[in-house]
Amino acid sequence: MAKTTPKIPKGTRDLLPIEAMRREYIFATLKGIFQKYGFGPIETPAYELLETLTGKYGDEGDKLMFKVLPRGRKLDSALKAYEASPDNGFEVEEALRYDLTVPFARFVVQHQNDLTFPFKRYQIQPVWRADRPQKGRYREFFQCDVDVIGSDSLWNEVELVKILFEGFSALSLGDIVIKLNNRKVLFGVAEVLGETERFQQLTIAFDKFDKVGASGVLDELRNSGFEEQTLQSISPLLNDGLSLEAMKPFLANSEIGQKGLDELQFVLDKLTDEERKNVIFDATLARGLNYYTGAIIEVVHKDFPSSIAGGGRYDDLTGVFGLQGMSGVGVSFGADRIYDLMLEKSAFPSHVKVATEVLFLNFGDTEASYAYTVMQELRKAGVSCELYPDAAKIKKQFKYADNKGVRFVALIGDSEMNDQTITLKDMDSGNQETLSVTEALQKIH
Amino acid sequence: MAKTTPKIPKGTRDLLPIEAMRREYIFATLKGIFQKYGFGPIETPAYELLETLTGKYGDEGDKLMFKVLPRGRKLDSALKAYEASPDNGFEVEEALRYDLTVPFARFVVQHQNDLTFPFKRYQIQPVWRADRPQKGRYREFFQCDVDVIGSDSLWNEVELVKILFEGFSALSLGDIVIKLNNRKVLFGVAEVLGETERFQQLTIAFDKFDKVGASGVLDELRNSGFEEQTLQSISPLLNDGLSLEAMKPFLANSEIGQKGLDELQFVLDKLTDEERKNVIFDATLARGLNYYTGAIIEVVHKDFPSSIAGGGRYDDLTGVFGLQGMSGVGVSFGADRIYDLMLEKSAFPSHVKVATEVLFLNFGDTEASYAYTVMQELRKAGVSCELYPDAAKIKKQFKYADNKGVRFVALIGDSEMNDQTITLKDMDSGNQETLSVTEALQKIH
Numbered sequence: 001m002a003k004t005t006p007k008i009p010k011g012t013r014d015l016l017p018i019e020a021m022r023r024e025y026i027f028a029t030l031k032g033i034f035q036k037y038g039f040g041p042i043e044t045p046a047y048e049l050l051e052t053l054t055g056k057y058g059d060e061g062d063k064l065m066f067k068v069l070p071r072g073r074k075l076d077s078a079l080k081a082y083e084a085s086p087d088n089g090f091e092v093e094e095a096l097r098y099d100l101t102v103p104f105a106r107f108v109v110q111h112q113n114d115l116t117f118p119f120k121r122y123q124i125q126p127v128w129r130a131d132r133p134q135k136g137r138y139r140e141f142f143q144c145d146v147d148v149i150g151s152d153s154l155w156n157e158v159e160l161v162k163i164l165f166e167g168f169s170a171l172s173l174g175d176i177v178i179k180l181n182n183r184k185v186l187f188g189v190a191e192v193l194g195e196t197e198r199f200q201q202l203t204i205a206f207d208k209f210d211k212v213g214a215s216g217v218l219d220e221l222r223n224s225g226f227e228e229q230t231l232q233s234i235s236p237l238l239n240d241g242l243s244l245e246a247m248k249p250f251l252a253n254s255e256i257g258q259k260g261l262d263e264l265q266f267v268l269d270k271l272t273d274e275e276r277k278n279v280i281f282d283a284t285l286a287r288g289l290n291y292y293t294g295a296i297i298e299v300v301h302k303d304f305p306s307s308i309a310g311g312g313r314y315d316d317l318t319g320v321f322g323l324q325g326m327s328g329v330g331v332s333f334g335a336d337r338i339y340d341l342m343l344e345k346s347a348f349p350s351h352v353k354v355a356t357e358v359l360f361l362n363f364g365d366t367e368a369s370y371a372y373t374v375m376q377e378l379r380k381a382g383v384s385c386e387l388y389p390d391a392a393k394i395k396k397q398f399k400y401a402d403n404k405g406v407r408f409v410a411l412i413g414d415s416e417m418n419d420q421t422i423t424l425k426d427m428d429s430g431n432q433e434t435l436s437v438t439e440a441l442q443k444i445h
Numbered sequence: 446m447a448k449t450t451p452k453i454p455k456g457t458r459d460l461l462p463i464e465a466m467r468r469e470y471i472f473a474t475l476k477g478i479f480q481k482y483g484f485g486p487i488e489t490p491a492y493e494l495l496e497t498l499t500g501k502y503g504d505e506g507d508k509l510m511f512k513v514l515p516r517g518r519k520l521d522s523a524l525k526a527y528e529a530s531p532d533n534g535f536e537v538e539e540a541l542r543y544d545l546t547v548p549f550a551r552f553v554v555q556h557q558n559d560l561t562f563p564f565k566r567y568q569i570q571p572v573w574r575a576d577r578p579q580k581g582r583y584r585e586f587f588q589c590d591v592d593v594i595g596s597d598s599l600w601n602e603v604e605l606v607k608i609l610f611e612g613f614s615a616l617s618l619g620d621i622v623i624k625l626n627n628r629k630v631l632f633g634v635a636e637v638l639g640e641t642e643r644f645q646q647l648t649i650a651f652d653k654f655d656k657v658g659a660s661g662v663l664d665e666l667r668n669s670g671f672e673e674q675t676l677q678s679i680s681p682l683l684n685d686g687l688s689l690e691a692m693k694p695f696l697a698n699s700e701i702g703q704k705g706l707d708e709l710q711f712v713l714d715k716l717t718d719e720e721r722k723n724v725i726f727d728a729t730l731a732r733g734l735n736y737y738t739g740a741i742i743e744v745v746h747k748d749f750p751s752s753i754a755g756g757g758r759y760d761d762l763t764g765v766f767g768l769q770g771m772s773g774v775g776v777s778f779g780a781d782r783i784y785d786l787m788l789e790k791s792a793f794p795s796h797v798k799v800a801t802e803v804l805f806l807n808f809g810d811t812e813a814s815y816a817y818t819v820m821q822e823l824r825k826a827g828v829s830c831e832l833y834p835d836a837a838k839i840k841k842q843f844k845y846a847d848n849k850g851v852r853f854v855a856l857i858g859d860s861e862m863n864d865q866t867i868t869l870k871d872m873d874s875g876n877q878e879t880l881s882v883t884e885a886l887q888k889i890h
Contacts, residue, residue, distance in 0.1 A: 014556065359483075372603070384480055389598030
């Protein structure tokens with residue numbers, strides 16, 4: 001084996017223990033809430049058949065998918081086929097998961113006979129995209145999705161908004177704003193403007209409102225060929241901040257637009273006064289994705305530049321896999337962004353650390369053997385302990401204790417062995433006490 | 446988008462909610478123990494640079510690795526290179542993780558300045574192998590590894606054996622047998638026989654003792670060209686069951702063999718009497734892998750045909766990545782096998798389920814709105830609840846409650862709204878009671 005300098009693929013990263021524990025804390029917190037709301041976990045394989053994924057994410061997605069190389073004879077025949085007609089591209093059969101939504105749709109159709117509908121699932125797994133890596137954007141990242149499928153009741157939207165509030169509050173990020181919109185409202189606007197044909201261009205322009213403001217949106221629409229008269233009709237909506245009240249008269253003649261407003265109102269009515277303060281209607285919110293058909297949801301935090309969660313309703317996600325009429329609604333927590341924001345705001349509780357509470361020093365085999373039996377008693381009581389594995393210099397052992405951030409160092413020498421005691425040194429205060437095991441346990445707890 | 450019949454790649458599987466919860470229970474139980482023993486989690490990317498993995502798992506491993514297709518221009522140039530000289534194979538740069546040990550070694554070298562040594566880590570992540578799928582063997586499966594690196598102290602071996610006992614006991618699989626051996630003992634045997642040149646063939650034959658018995662091992666050695674005299678020397682060892690006592694005189698003239706026996710004795714001496722009963726010395730245990738240099742550990746259960754955990758010591762795992770003299774020792778829990786065995790023995794606690802405790806029936810928006818506020822009170826007290834999202838037929842709602850296995854159904858109609866009460870129906874007994882919210886909470890807890 002030749003020596004290799006260790007490197008990691010571009011756009012990926014390792015998690016050190018403290019990082020892995022922090023992420024685990026985020027997931028454990030959210031899982032607890034999902035379960036309290038009646039959601040159960042599912043998992044799907046890291047790679048899917050290419051036919052399951054292709055065409056679901058647009059051309060960009062097809063390009064950014066990580067394809068898995070065929071193996072053995074299949075590789076040979078794929079290479080031969082490519083040689084024969086390179087224009088057909090190189091044939092692969094499998095690709096790494098690009099998101100959790102399409103695999104979820106595939107899962108629902110494949111296992112429909114084993115599921116109880118409405119089916120409420122959460123799924124926390126990594127996905128892979130061959131994007132150009134940049135600060136805070138990785139080629140491997142976790143998604144944390146929670147969805148209900150098989151029910152078009154608006155109570156599901158209510159539940160998801162409540163989950164967002166409860167989730168972020170549990171993560172000490174209570175200071176969020178939830179933006180709500182409804183694709184039907186957006187469509188109503190297009191209808192009123194007589195621009196249903198150019199609905200997509202309209203929503204793409206609206207979606208940029210946050211970044212470019214009213215004049216930016218109007219410029220983009222002007223450049224796309226929208227007429228001045230249309231722009232004039234939209235202008236007051238954009239400048240009034242597009243409040244729910246302002247929309248009502250505007251959409252008076254659009255049935256679908258009114259329906260969208262009613263749906264929004266249903267959800268808003270179910271919020272507590274406290275929650276209501278942190279929810280805004282945002283008629284420019286489109287979240288790009290074309291498959292949303294009803295609610296559109298996005299969560300922002302004043303101290304973070306981009307959204308930290310988002311989602312919406314999609315009326316026919318499983319249709320492409322042959323199961324019609326399955327309406328779904330879901331939200332996705334942006335795990336990596338939440339991690340970064342929590343770190344910035346010191347929102348991780350102090351117990352989230354690699355938590356050895358007591359390090360037993362090693363003064364040689366006889367002392368260590370005695371220490372070991374004491375240590376096992378502490379562990380039985382739930383205390384996290386270690387024995388330093390070698391009878392190394394005390395300075396070195398204390399340095400290890402320091403580096404690991406242990407609370408107590410336990411010293412056991414001749415006198416402790418004779419008296420069946422243990423000397424505990426508090427690493428914060430430096431205080432040292434010789435105690436019975438029972439007393440030591442009380443001190444630690 | 447064309448319709449596709451949903452399928453999943455060969456050798457992979459989905460986890461339904463109950464399956465995902467069971468696996469999560471196994472991992473959470475083991476994580477708790479690892480942390481109590483001072484181990485912290487790490488994570489590495491799903492794919493590594495090919496150069497990190499190649500040559501570490503033998504020819505078989507190189508063949509079974511899932512390679513990731515190059516993207517964009519890199520794909521074009523790889524295809525061109527292949528066209529020019531097919532004999533060089535198709536050039537890829539990345540492959541999916543094949544195990545957790547090599548990525549761990551790469552991690553340790555790459556992050557050596559950020560780690561505290563001895564470094565104690567656990568890692569629970571999926572790995573991928575393009576093996577021929579068969580019952581109970583998947584192409585994607587989880588490994589659950591716990592290792593100490595940077596210490597050659599035998600206390601680490603002791604800790605790992607204790608972790609195995611505590612881990613399986615916590616999973617209600619206390620009835621295990623831990624087999625121990627030491628590569629030095631095996632080498633000592635080869636030395637005594639004058640067969641150090643053919644050490645590997647000897648261990649491969651020994652490794653089959655469990656399956657083929659003494660005569661099978663002797664036959665294999667005979668076929669490999671070992672002389673009759675050698676076979677006669679080994680024969681009594683095999684037939685005596687190769688006890689630790691029997692080995693002592695046999696290895697009297699092998700220094701390394703004696704050292705191996707001493708190391709084993711050190712570990713055995715640290716066990717409680719109860720533990721000692723479930724540990725056996727097994728001089729035929731080799732576990733195939735060539736990199737073990739000291740302890741070899743394997744866990745079996747009488748009700749399962751293959752080992753359910755295993756590991757050992759490897760003296761120079763990071764050498765190939767340029768960091769010398771880092772001795773490591775670790776064990777790996779066979780998560781899938783443990784899952785299957787626990788299922789067979791009904792070892793999962795009853796609380797491991799998709800645990801909605803109370804389903805609130807939906808009798809229409811007014812009732813549902815009232816029910817929702819009650820439900821949020823129960824959730825605040827930690828009770829897992831759901832509101833049926835539609836005012837569907839009662840029979841359908843009860844069927845949902847049945848399918849999800851909820852404990853109570855909550856009915857809220859006019860009288861409950863007037864009296865600020867809630868009617869709880871116990872789904873097991875069929876009993877029904879009308880209670881205040883406080884009383885309901887007491888009943889549920």
